Amino acid sequence: MSMNTQGRPTGTGTSSAAATGSSLLPNEPILFEIGDTEHTGVDLPEVSVGDDFLGGFRRKSPLDLAGLTEPEAMRHYVRLSRLNYSIDSGMYPLGSCTMKHNPRLNEKMARLPGFADIHPLQPVSTVQGALELMNELAHWLMTLTNTAAVCLTPKAGAHGEMAGMMAIRAAQVAKGEAHRNVVLVPESAHGTNPATAAFLGYTVKPIPARADGTVDAAAVKAALGPDVAAIMLTNPNTCGLFEPQIIDIAAAVHEAGAYFYCDGANFNAIMGVVRPGDLGIDAMHINLHKTFSTPHGGGGPGAGPVVLSAALAPFAPVPFVRDGQLVEHAEGQHLGRVTAFNGQMGMYVRALTYMLSHGGDGLAQAAKDAVLNANYIKARLSRAFSVPFADAGYCMHEALFDDSFLEGSGVTTLDFAKALIDEGYHPMTMYFPLVVHGAMLVEPTESESKQTLDAFCESMLDLAADAKAGNAARFTAAPTKAPRRRLDETRAARQPRLKWERPDPLPQAAE
Amino acid sequence: MRYLPHSAAERAEMLAVIGAKAAEDLFGAVPRSALLTKPVDLPKHSPEFLVEAKMRALAGKNRAGADGPFFVGAGAYRHHVPATVDHLIQRSEWLTAYTPYQPEVSQGTLQMLFEFQTQVAHLTGMDVANASMYDGSTATAEAVLMARRLTRKDKIILSGGLHPHYRDVVTTYLDHSPSLVSLPASPEGQGDILDRIDDDTAAIVIQTPDFFGHLRDVKRAADAIHAKGGLLIVVVTEVVSLGLLEAPGALGADIVVCEGQSIGNSLNFGGPYVGLMATKKEFIRQMPGRLCGETVDADGNRGFVLTLSTREQHIRREKATSNICTNSGLCALAFTIHMSLLGEAGLTRLARLNHERAIRLSKALRAVPGVELLNKTFFNEMTIRLPVPAAPIVELLAKADVLAGVPVSRLIPNDPAAENLIVLAATELTTDTDIDMLGECLHAALNGDGA
Numbered sequence: 001m002s003m004n005t006q007g008r009p010t011g012t013g014t015s016s017a018a019a020t021g022s023s024l025l026p027n028e029p030i031l032f033e034i035g036d037t038e039h040t041g042v043d044l045p046e047v048s049v050g051d052d053f054l055g056g057f058r059r060k061s062p063l064d065l066a067g068l069t070e071p072e073a074m075r076h077y078v079r080l081s082r083l084n085y086s087i088d089s090g091m092y093p094l095g096s097c098t099m100k101h102n103p104r105l106n107e108k109m110a111r112l113p114g115f116a117d118i119h120p121l122q123p124v125s126t127v128q129g130a131l132e133l134m135n136e137l138a139h140w141l142m143t144l145t146n147t148a149a150v151c152l153t154p155k156a157g158a159h160g161e162m163a164g165m166m167a168i169r170a171a172q173v174a175k176g177e178a179h180r181n182v183v184l185v186p187e188s189a190h191g192t193n194p195a196t197a198a199f200l201g202y203t204v205k206p207i208p209a210r211a212d213g214t215v216d217a218a219a220v221k222a223a224l225g226p227d228v229a230a231i232m233l234t235n236p237n238t239c240g241l242f243e244p245q246i247i248d249i250a251a252a253v254h255e256a257g258a259y260f261y262c263d264g265a266n267f268n269a270i271m272g273v274v275r276p277g278d279l280g281i282d283a284m285h286i287n288l289h290k291t292f293s294t295p296h297g298g299g300g301p302g303a304g305p306v307v308l309s310a311a312l313a314p315f316a317p318v319p320f321v322r323d324g325q326l327v328e329h330a331e332g333q334h335l336g337r338v339t340a341f342n343g344q345m346g347m348y349v350r351a352l353t354y355m356l357s358h359g360g361d362g363l364a365q366a367a368k369d370a371v372l373n374a375n376y377i378k379a380r381l382s383r384a385f386s387v388p389f390a391d392a393g394y395c396m397h398e399a400l401f402d403d404s405f406l407e408g409s410g411v412t413t414l415d416f417a418k419a420l421i422d423e424g425y426h427p428m429t430m431y432f433p434l435v436v437h438g439a440m441l442v443e444p445t446e447s448e449s450k451q452t453l454d455a456f457c458e459s460m461l462d463l464a465a466d467a468k469a470g471n472a473a474r475f476t477a478a479p480t481k482a483p484r485r486r487l488d489e490t491r492a493a494r495q496p497r498l499k500w501e502r503p504d505p506l507p508q509a510a511e
Numbered sequence: 512m513r514y515l516p517h518s519a520a521e522r523a524e525m526l527a528v529i530g531a532k533a534a535e536d537l538f539g540a541v542p543r544s545a546l547l548t549k550p551v552d553l554p555k556h557s558p559e560f561l562v563e564a565k566m567r568a569l570a571g572k573n574r575a576g577a578d579g580p581f582f583v584g585a586g587a588y589r590h591h592v593p594a595t596v597d598h599l600i601q602r603s604e605w606l607t608a609y610t611p612y613q614p615e616v617s618q619g620t621l622q623m624l625f626e627f628q629t630q631v632a633h634l635t636g637m638d639v640a641n642a643s644m645y646d647g648s649t650a651t652a653e654a655v656l657m658a659r660r661l662t663r664k665d666k667i668i669l670s671g672g673l674h675p676h677y678r679d680v681v682t683t684y685l686d687h688s689p690s691l692v693s694l695p696a697s698p699e700g701q702g703d704i705l706d707r708i709d710d711d712t713a714a715i716v717i718q719t720p721d722f723f724g725h726l727r728d729v730k731r732a733a734d735a736i737h738a739k740g741g742l743l744i745v746v747v748t749e750v751v752s753l754g755l756l757e758a759p760g761a762l763g764a765d766i767v768v769c770e771g772q773s774i775g776n777s778l779n780f781g782g783p784y785v786g787l788m789a790t791k792k793e794f795i796r797q798m799p800g801r802l803c804g805e806t807v808d809a810d811g812n813r814g815f816v817l818t819l820s821t822r823e824q825h826i827r828r829e830k831a832t833s834n835i836c837t838n839s840g841l842c843a844l845a846f847t848i849h850m851s852l853l854g855e856a857g858l859t860r861l862a863r864l865n866h867e868r869a870i871r872l873s874k875a876l877r878a879v880p881g882v883e884l885l886n887k888t889f890f891n892e893m894t895i896r897l898p899v900p901a902a903p904i905v906e907l908l909a910k911a912d913v914l915a916g917v918p919v920s921r922l923i924p925n926d927p928a929a930e931n932l933i934v935l936a937a938t939e940l941t942t943d944t945d946i947d948m949l950g951e952c953l954h955a956a957l958n959g960d961g962a
Contacts, residue, residue: 027812028622030622030625030626030629031626031629031847031851032626032629035851035854036854037854037855037856038854038855038856039854039856040852040853040854040856040857040860041593041595041851041852041853041854041857042593042852042853042857042861044857044860044861044864044939045860045864046860046863047860047863047864047867048863049755049863049866049867049870052870053866053869053870053873053886053887053888053889054726054755054756054866054888055726055728055887055888057719057726057728057729057756057757057888058755058756058757059753059754059755059756059757059758060757060761061636061757061758061760061761062633063633063634063753063754063855063858063859064633064855065630065633065634065850065853065854065855065858066851066854066855067851067852067853067854067855067856067857068851068852068854070593070595070852073595073848073851073852074595074599076851077599077605077623077848077851078599078602080618080619080622080623081599081602081604081605081619082604082619083604083616083617083618083619083622084604084605084608084616084617084618084619084620085604085608085609085613085616085617086603086604086605086606086607086608086609087607087608087609088603088604088606088607089603089604092609094609097609099609100514101514102606102607103514105559105562105563107601107606108563109562109563109566109570110779111597112566112567112570113570113575113576113577114567114569114570114571114572114573114575115569115570115573115779115780116777116778116779117575117576117577117589117777117778118573118574118575118576118778118779118780119576119581119583119587119589119778119780119914120587120778120780120781121583121585121586121587121917121921121922122574122583122909122914123905123906123909123914125906125909126573126574126909126914127572127573127574127780128572128573129568129569129570129571129572129573130569130573130780132569132572133569140553143551143552143553144551144553155645155646155649155782155783155837156645156835156836156837157836157837158834158835158836158837159645159649161834162834166683166686169686190825191823191825191827191828191831191836192834192836194828194829195827195828195829195831195833195834196834197829198828198829198830198831199833199834200686201686204828204829241540242538242540242541244540244542246542247542247544247545270541272547272550272551273538273541273546273547274538274541274545274546274547275545275547275551278544278545279545293514295606295607295841296607296608296609296610296840297600297605297606297607297608297840297841297842297844298605298608298609298610298611298617298619298620298623298840298841298844299609299610299611299620299642299801299837299838299839299840299843300610300643300645300783300837300838300839300840300841300842300843301645301782301783301785301837301839301840301841301842302837303783317683328921328922329924335683336679336680336682336683337648337676337679337680337683338649338680338683338684339645339646339648339649339676339680339782340586340646340647340648340674340676340677340680340770340781341586341587341646341676341780341781341782341784342780342781342782343781343782344781344782344783345779345780345781345782346779346780346782346783347782347783349566352566353562353566355553356554356557356562356565356566357513357514357556357557357559357562358512358514358556359553359554359555359556359557360550360551360552360553360554360555361550361555361556362512362514362515362555362556363551363553364547364550364551365512365515366512366514366515368534368537369515369517369522371534371537371538372517372522372525372526372529372534372537373525375529375531375537376525376528376529378529379528379529379530380528393539393540394529394531394536394537394539394540396537396540417613418615421613421615421616426609426613426616427613432825446514446515447514447515447516448516449516449517449521450516450517450521450524450525479615479616482615482616483615483616483618484614484615484618484808484812484814485615485808485809485810485812486615486808486809487614487615487806487807487808487809487814487815487816488806488807488808488809489614489806489816489818491806491807492804492805492806492816492818493804493818493819493820493821496639496795496802496804496818496819497804497805497806498625498628498639498640498795498802498803498804498805498818499625499628499629499632499639499640500625500626500629
């Protein structure tokens with residue numbers, strides 16, 4: 001049991017409030033249980049300031065912010081970090097996430113003062129290197145996709161989807177087709193697709209998947225009409241398959257007066273091998289934190305630049321670089337900002353560093369290795385696991401399984417995934433795409449060696465055999481080797497505790 | 512290629528297991544017309560040292576903040592970030608971890624987010640905060656949409672003191688809706704927003720300190736909008752100000768959105784930054800973005816999970832509160848670590864120091880003939896009016912290596928009222944020498960000596 005420096009007992013009385021456990025598997029208290037309002041790890045000159053310029057708005061309410069000295073803060077956040085799995089420590093076979101290696105040269109370059117210590121609004125004449133970098137990144141993205149323009153500024157993939165769909169909406173309005181209020185989205189699509197369409201006021205009309213997991217051009221043609229503004233497709237699709245009729249679909253979409261939004265989350269499978277512009281797409285966001293190796297950081301920051309066809313280029317949101325200048329105010333048909341300032345420069349530096357390192361040849365090889373690795377896993381696992389689309393042939397960069405191989409075993413996809421944790425792996429993507437029952441989507445990326453893939457496959461095969469042999473307890477009890485057992489998510493939602501609360505109320509601070 | 516583990520032999524072995532003759536066979540589903548027959552027209556792979564040389568050359572063409580007097584603010588502020596912060600966020604387990612969807616192996620990230628949410632709630636004086644947004648501007652747009660959902664009303668009024676970029680983002684998100692009233696910029700710190708509130712108003716958006724540095728009367732705004740059944744959204748672009756100024760929550764704010772960049776995160780030419788959003792308990796279910804909550808595991812140990820996910824896109828799809836998937840994880844971590852190093856004692860001291868530097872700056876500016884200081888109130892940022900257009904003066908001073916703030920005309924073009932204005936910020940990094948040099952250069956520029 002630990003006390004904070006003012007002698008107040010810490011925590012809520014549960015055993016986990018104490019700093020127990022070895023440093024290799026710590027039980028770490030919350031910051032507010034170990035820090036206090038007097039400790040600080042930053043030395044600053046003490047100044048007092050009068051009220052002359054504060055308008056009577058000086059703070060009276062308590063801050064109640066816990067502080068730590070530097071060694072305490074270091075220990076707290078190092079110990080907490082040890083509770084995290086990470087790509088540096090093991091494989092993430094997460095379908096649709098592209099958890100590839102995060103090169104450290106990216107981090108070194110992003111921290112150069114000429115990139116990190118420049119302000120978005122300092123005179124443009126003083127940041128010509130930054131504009132040049134943005135131009136170069138734009139060039140790589142447009143060349144890899146064969147598109148006419150790119151809006152670099154969206155801060156995440158979903159943000160890029162929003163910007164791309166806004167451009168489509170604006171293009172329709174410009175043509176006098178504002179009445180088109182429907183967007184077609186396959187049932188297999190990632191949730192951000194229908195969410196984005198609905199966000200912009202569209203009615204989402206689902207397109208069913210074929211038995212082999214792909215989109216049927218005939219179904220699309222039947223759904224197209226004078227009320228359809230756009231289709232949103234992912235290619236390769238969320239089942240890990242290249243849409244074979246995509247060119248046909250794009251042509252039909254255009255003929256019906258609609259536009260083609262492509263979700264570029266799976267671009268890692270085809271970069272340097274296929275150019276989406278050649279397929280007829282009008283807008284596609286690219287996840288720099290997936291395909292171009294910028295780190296996931298525990299949930300962000302991301303970056304979602306969106307490439308645009310010639311038809312949509314005039315509508316690209318500001319700001320963008322033109323002739324060594326930043327065009328910051330919407331002119332012509334260009335849309336207004338989707339974010340303050342200039343976008344995710346820190347991620348552009350990282351992504352461009354990666355592109356220069358790999359080169360066009362390396363990027364193509366990476367795509368080929370990503371596809372090779374996924375097919376290797378599929379080949380090694382498809383006898384023991386169940387492949388939903390038996391005649392699909394080769395997959396692209398991710399292999400999809402369903403849970404029919406677990407039928408009668410008492411083990412669900414969720415249980416299986418939790419047991420994989422005990423084997424030392426982060427689980428694969430579960431229950432996505434929705435079109436397959438109990439989906440398990442496995443994307444190794446090109447970063448995994450054959451040795452790692454073999455070890456992974458062996459664990460997966462061992463688990464499958466055990467499940468079929470009826471050893472359900474191993475799965476339903478899992479994980480047992482992680483810092484925490486399964487967590488009660490129902491309780492978290494029913495009784496939301498979203499911040500730390502002190503056990504005794506803080507006496508109101510005297511003025 | 513140093514990032515690709517396979518040898519040619521291994522590739523061949525794997526192809527044999529797959530049963531394919533060549534790697535190209537795996538792309539059989541791709542229409543032949545779409546399969547590239549020659550490599551893309553891009554440079555070939557490059558060793559680290561050559562990539563580094565190229566990137567250094569690009570970086571070398573940019574004038575960094577540390578290279579001379581620096582007064583640029585306007586929504587992004589140059590503060591000192593302790594060495595501990597940048598060291599910690601580069602640890603593998605923080606930098607290269609995925610979103611904490613599998614909580615058992617993500618307790619580090621989740622507990623940190625719980626600490627972050629607590630810090631943001633305390634700073635803003637609100638009941639609950641989310642696990643961060645992309646940035647302050649998109650958080651503001653999301654707050655506006657949230658207010659509309661909560662009140663089931665449409666009309667939104669944006670204060671003339673709101674950062675012009677934030678105003679532009681809200682306008683883009685609302686697709687130039689006629690129910691969006693965007694008041695003209697108010698460099699003098701006064702606006703008529705309270706007179707414009709009516710029964711149709713879902714929310715008003717007030718920024719304090721505002722874009723021009725003025726401190727606004729949040730309580731008065733709260734009373735006015737609440738009387739008409741609407742909500743108050745308060746925007747804070749300089750989060751350090753909350754170490755000295757009253758919490759918006761204590762003054763009646765319903766939703767508070769901030770740019771958190773000042774704590775833990777470098778300027779980075781505009782991103783990545785970190786948006787903060789906090790609100791009242793009763794509004795939680797309409798709040799966008801990720802939320803981290805406390806619970807227990809199967810052994811009864813305290814643990815943390817992402818929660819209330821039925822608001823989000825991966826569950827509700829087209830019925831989600833927003834399309835957001837990502838938060839600004841690593842930037843939120845940097846914020847949390849820096850804020851824990853500061854603590855209350857450090858943050859209040861930092862805030863006082865920023866204000867003291869700003870007072871020093873204001874005195875130097877007022878001493879330059881021809882310069883008029885518009886602010887009666889400020890935290891660490893202020894606006895001056897010159898007798899001539901400001902943009903050329905700022906450009907001139909930049910050649911003398913003094914970055915003298917932002918000419919307002921850059922954000923508000925074609926407006927005679929804005930043409931002669933500069934917004935300048937001072938922080939704990941601003942020295943007396945910097946301020947004196949600024950004063951001298953301004954004096955010279957306005958008296959024709961610097962031409």
